[in-house]
Amino acid sequence: MLTDSDIIAVLPAKDINRARDFYRDKLGLEPSETPEADSLLYRGGHGTGFLIYQTDNAGTAKNTQMGWTTDNLEREMEELRGRGVVFEDYDQPGLKTENGVATSESEKAAWFLDSEGNILNISQRT
Template identity: 70%
Template sequence: MLKEREVMAVLPAKDISRARNFYRDVLGLEPSDTLDEENLVYRCGNGTAFLLYLTDNAGTAKNTQLSWATDNLEGEVEDLRSRGVVFEDYDFPGLKTENGIATSSAGKAAWFLDTEGNILSLFEMP
């Protein structure tokens, strides 16, 4: 049954106003639905969506929480940098970024933080 259902990512925000401003002013996204003052739904490509909701738990996850697919990673990274986004640099076994971008047989990826400490990324498959 679940394979036929829509999936929605869920992102926490300690300060929903600050987060909304970041998603609007930096990422260029507006909520498509406002469930209430503490729950904002953002719709992206191909029917995908994410919920941004108010909670004190924001910024505690140490993993990527949301990722956008792109066919031009370098272009997207450059565009976001021009808007003030700072990309993370990693140097772990099996993962090393150069100028904010990691390349592997699975493709390319770049990670950044939102104002709430959530780890977001862009990826490009080969």
């Protein structure tokens, strides 16, 4: 039943206006809809999208909450850094980054935080 349905991520925001500014100014994204006064809907490729809604629970997750795939990770990171995005560095069992990038046999990946403390990811299959 759900196999052919579009998938949408849902992210929390403590301040929906601050989140809108971050996604516009840092990521170059504009909401396609504002279903409610305290939510923003963004559309991506191939029927994908994500919703941001206002809640006090934002920024409490310690895991990756949403990610994008790309065919050129370095180019995306350079553009995002130029917009002021700061990539996280990790050095823990199973995950070590160099200059913000973790590399495995199958992919390269980088993580950053949005204005609300959500952990976001960009990855490239190798």
